Amino acid sequence: MNKNAYSDLPLSDALAQLEACTSQPFECAQPIPPALNHAQSFLAHEHDVIFSKEWICIGREDEIPNPGDYLTHEVAGVSVLIVREKKEILRAFVNACAHRFACLVPGNEEDNTSSKGTAKRFTCRYHAWTYGLDGQLINAPYMKMKEGFQLSDHGLRQLQLSTWQGFVYVTLASETIEPPDQRLKTLTNNVVGRYDMGCYITVLRETMIWNANWKNLIGNFTESYHVPMAHGETFAKHEKPLEEYVCGEDNNHYGYHRAAQKSDTGLGAAHPKNQRLSGQWRRMMVDFCVFPNHLVTLMPDYLWYISVQPKGTDQMIATWGVAIPPEVFDDIPKAGYEQWVSEFKHYMDIANEEDKELVEALHIGTRSPLLPTGTYHPLEKNLWQFTKYLSRMCRGSP
Ligand code: FES
Ligand SMILES: [Fe+2]
DSSP states (O other): OOOOTTTTOOHHHHHHHHHHHHTSOGGGOOOOOGGGGTOHHHHHHHIIIIITTSOEEEEEGGGSOSTTEEEEEEETTEEEEEEEEETTEEEEEESBOTTTOOBSSOOOSSOTTOEEEEOSSEEOTTTOOEEOTTSOEEEOTTGGGSTTOOGGGOOOOEEEEEEETTEEEEEOOSSOOOOHHHHTHHHIIIIIGGGOGGGOEEEEEEEEEESSOHHHHHHHHTOOTTHHHHOTTTGGGGOOOGGGOEEOOOOSSEEEEEEEOSOSSSTTSOOTTOOSOOGGGGGEEEEEEETTTEEEEEOSSOEEEEEEEESSTTOEEEEEEEEEOHHHHHHSOGGGHHHHHHHHHHHHHHHHHHHHHHHHHHHHHTTOSOOOOOOOOGGGHHHHHHHHHHHHHHTTOO
């Protein structure tokens, strides 16, 4: 960690800055106080009141389509095991054995936070306790030697899991929290439901680690003001005049903006066989953030999502993926599928590179204790809505 003027700021000071910043109306508001990206105290607070309490997107339902398919993913430092128990039943568990808590399913070699596979049951490498896909303990060698030991008392620790539009969310919260489909009802009904993201087929899942605070990425993704200047090789080609963007209503759980691109054919436009979208929605992009950390660029012909978490104040880890609707998928020749995916990944890699330098620049610039006042462009309203969300969560009222 690079120490700077904000690193040791007491939490009460960080919260006071957040309060002061969100007490202004948007028109005269200033950007997120730089201290919030660097104070260790605020990072710990985010861990407690946001990442340990909220729904965190861990990927897409169709990544584990069959009974026995599983994924592991880290949520707020906790390794989580997500399993498809039956055709219609997904479950989430803390990925730790119920005996002496060894990590049950190891992460992959490159990135110790996530792995994917298929299993009939899960056996701990330590003393071979074995669990069914429902998390129940089904075998524990030699435990008959312990009087009164009951398998049924020692299942895996289950977590709340919920799905919305093909996305899978898990929360570490022990109290019941309102599911995403309730929280996102107006977003679904008024804006994104017409795309039917649930039918999109996932074709990519990747991880990236950048040297920036996680909120720097949220700030970058929730505004399209930078697109014409920063994304010359990628998104700027969709030709969406900034004057035509619309920022969505204030909501406690999401923020979005949208704009229609010029062309009604090619990348970013609906496939001729798409019967879900009509009128200008056939060339409409919706960029939305499900608070706190799930970012989606939704197009008629693909979606790109990111789920970002902090790895310290000055590093973030993000899982990102791409999914495409069935009519686009069906058009890809079977023999050319790998090639198609690798070209799409290349396109997204360029877009990510375009953003990476800028997101890391935000982090470097905000280290300074001496800064001008700062301001927002009108198209940065989603970032303001996110800051208000942050403030509500820090006050304990989502
Ligand atoms: S820690 Fe898993 S079987 Fe002992
Ligand atoms: Fe960008």
